[in-house]
Amino acid sequence: MTRQIKKIITIMLVFAMVVALAPSQTSQAAKKPKFNKTKLQLKEGKTYVLSIKNGAKKAKVSWKTSNKKVAAVTKKVAKGKNYKATIVGKKKGSATITATYKKAGKKKVTLKCKVTVKKETVVDEPIIIPEETATVAPTAVPTPDPTETPDPAQVAHDADVAALKAIITAQRANGASLSVKTDNNCYTWNESGRLTEIDWTDMKLSGEVSFAGLSELTAVYCGGNKLTGINVSDNKKLTYLACNDNTIASIDLSNNALLDTINCSNNALTALDLSKNTELVSVQCHDNQLSAIDTSNNVKLESLDCGFNKLSKVDFSKNEELSLLYCSNNELTSLDVSGNGKLFSIECQDNQISSVTFGENESIVLFNCSNNKLATLDMSKNKGLVSLTCTDNEMTSLNISANGILSSVRCDNNKLETIDISKNAELTALRCNNNELTALDTSNNKELSVVECSGNKLTAIDLTNNTGLTAVDCSNNLIETIDTSKIVDLNTLNCAGNKLTELNVSDNAMLNKLTCGNNLLTALDVSANVELSLLVCNNNELESLDISKNPELIELSCQANKLTTLDVINNTRLTKLECYDNELAELKLAEKSAITEPEEGEAEGDSGDDANTEKPDEKQEENAGENPEEAVMNKLVYLDCHGNKLTALDVSNNNGLITLICSNNLLTELNISKNLLLEKLDCSGNQIESMDIKENFALVDFVHDDGVIIAK
Structure with missing residues (x-):
């Protein structure tokens, strides 16, 4: 799974949790979202922009193809109510493009479009101008009669065509898979015949590319190529630039004052100057070699991904609109988000952070600070928190007592001797493995479905109030007894490495995986566990074992x-x-x-x-x-x-x-x-x-x- 997809999935999951906790609201009936086409024919190497009609703002849309070797989804755009993706015909065959559309508070809508790709013989053809404009002969532009005044729109269009053709010719000479046609789905022309968008994603571009002469360009997509440089200095109307996944070492954005979105991730950038780009809303510059980033002039910035760089210090105090922050895998030693009251998600894992400063960041829903050097963590100012991951730190103290809607906590591999979850009534998953806990009270956490507390110093564990549990891992503790009689939906139980002398799982008919090795068991009855697929009971004192009632057993x-x-x-x-x-x-x-045919996960x-x-x-x-x-x-x-x-x-x-x-x-x-x-x-x-x-x-x-x- 790619980083971008992972982020989208993470955000969608968090939104889903927030929606589940929010009161339901009624709304007026709206038209159902649908594709602009449900059947599509493409030739190899050709593209088509598939869009969703009747979309709403802030919806979440994910795209996928049933066969990426036949038809691929190369560009996804979500802006306002507009949701679209570019479909590329790869080779002869058929595939189904699926878009999953989700609006908070609404049911998920699944859209499908069948794509048929046919072979095309590649031949050099003359430049074709859009139908609404005059046709120019491929060999020469006619000289106007001295007595006639040339049409300014036609002249401008011809200039765009000439500039575009020059770029195409140069790139084709270097092996780019660009068609000589200018009327295909790689380009968007406005009503005046001016070129406004170029999509050259995954087209085998190389070297340096300049878009000089294309003054009306508002969007350029050239990610997934082998470009070493890009020149957009003449493109002053540019609002969207995606040049990710190349080997670009530097980029000048000083003339692009209208730019609101930039994706320059996965390049070789050592510096990025955004001081002139005051309209920026979204910046993706992860996976470069940046040692510094200044966003003080980007007061409209809402989303920033600067992970996997060499940043040792960041200042987001001027970015009051910031809602999504990804700064993982850098060299940060501290993080101050006290001035970012609209933050929704923070991922700052894999740094060297020893302190985090919060303000009244009640909007934060997801926080991941794993693999840092935090000794304490106080989340009392983040009352909207739903998901917390703080594994692999040096924590001796964790305060989550004010986080009443917290759903998931992961605090594995720390030095916690105690953890208070008594105020977290909405908690569904607790993972606190490999700490120094001597006790764990889950009596107030009746929504729990997963508890993992292995590798601690627990001498007892009481799960009688947690009847909704499906998975329990309390292995490698000092537990002498465990009662699972009220957990009727228990699917997975790992209690290995304790001091159990007996284990009763007769009430756990749904049990699928049981690991109870390295205890002191002299008997084990699994006759009621007919769904059992995994049984690990090694290193006990069993004298007999009857598994005749376990026909689904796969590993013993x-x-x-x-x-x-x-x-x-x-x-x-x-x-x-x-x-x-x-x-x-x-x-x-x-x-x-x-x-028999093997079942999934067998x-x-x-x-x-x-x-x-x-x-x-x-x-x-x-x-x-x-x-x-x-x-x-x-x-x-x-x-x-x-x-x-x-x-x-x-x-x-x-x-x-x-x-x-x-x-x-x-x-x-x-x-x-x-x-x-x-x-x-x-x-x-x-x-x-x-x-x-x-x-x-x-x-x-x-x-x-x-x-x-x-x-x-």
Whole structure:
């Protein structure tokens, strides 16, 4: 996901939270937003500006394509009530362009346009002037009769065409993918025949480009190229400039007094002078090499993204209209936003900030200050705060007691010994992992759906008032008991690394992932958890484990217990099994099962050993072929049963196996003739005298005892 998309998604999520908390209002019926076209035909390399009719101000619109190789969305504009994007035909085929339109307080509207792209043979053609003006012969401009007065509009238009043609010719000579036509969707001409907009996004432009002679230009889009320089000094009417994602080292904007939007991100700028651009509303200059930025003259500035530079100091005291501030990944040591009363979102993570100064910034909804050097953080002046992320600091104190509508808190990896969330009744997600907490009171937080408090010093946790929880991670604490009986919708529970002697999950029928390893459990009943897909119960004192009622189980890690038998016959969806270092004398593996299409997220899970987890479907599908007899019988891909007392091991029905570790048992034979996908095998430390691997062409990692006769 790109940075721009991530920001849009973040802002949309925050708006959604604010709207959910605001009282509903009625409004007069309005026309429903719709595309100006629902079907569109393009030729390869051609563009079309797709716009939304009946739009409203301050709506949020996201665009996407079903196939970016066929049709791509290259420019998105949201200005006033105007929402549009440029669609580029890439190659022959069809794709669907989707725009999701969301206005605060209104239902989301999804718009679709089917785009068909056809091939076009590229030929050099004469310049074509828009229909409403006279046609000029491609070879020469006729000389007016001395007795006639030339039409000023025609003369100006001809001058624009000539200037544009000169730029196109120069860039095409350097390999740019520009058409010689001037009447396509790359250009906007006004009623007087003057060129007002150019869109050359992703057109393989290179070197320096000058727009001199195009005096009526108001918007230029030339991002995603290989430009080293850009000259817009003659374009005094310019209001919008996007030259992002190039290698531009310097840019002169001193003559562009009307400029309200500039995107020069992802370039090689070491300086940016905005002192003459007093109309600026939005500035994106992230991912450059700026060591300073002065916005004191930009009093209308509403949005600034100066992240990923080398800024050590910033001053926003003159930017009273500022609502969006992104200054992450710089070298800032302090941040003062006391004069920015309209700030809505601040992201200042990944700096060296040791102090943040707030005024009465009640409009701040989102604040991210993670990975800095803050020792304390007081959010009492930010009563509108909805989302707070302050992870990876040095905090010993966090004050959020005045933030009554706070919904999400992330304060992981700090030095907090206490945290008071008693006044945060709207809190839905709390993540306070890896601190020094000895107690956590969530009794007043009845809206909580996620609690993560792992890596602390908690001796107890009471979740009886948090009946809406879906995910709990209290691992690596000192907890002796945990009661989840009232959390009927619990989906994920991680209580590993505690001092639990018993665990009752019989009331958690929706439980999908259970991690309870490294405790003192002697018994575990999961018969009521029929939706369970992940079970990690390693390093306990279990003498038996019944998983016959868990048909959805995908991963099982029960190593380092006291199990003497293990039956996984009913667990036909199992892909990974770790049962090593037990006392197993018998291991019953799943028998043949019908091949089914994998469900989304089927192979997901985390047992702490991701490096050894195989993804079965691709390998197994290769083995299926056209012969039904070659079809994969079940989904088991990874089996580690070493360090047990097995005298026999039948893996003939597990022909999807890729990794098999069965070392240090009592095996006298091992038949792997059906395991044609097997890549890794360790059968050392047994009593095997011979092995036949003639059919195991995929086997590349084979560990066995010396003296074993190998038939190849």
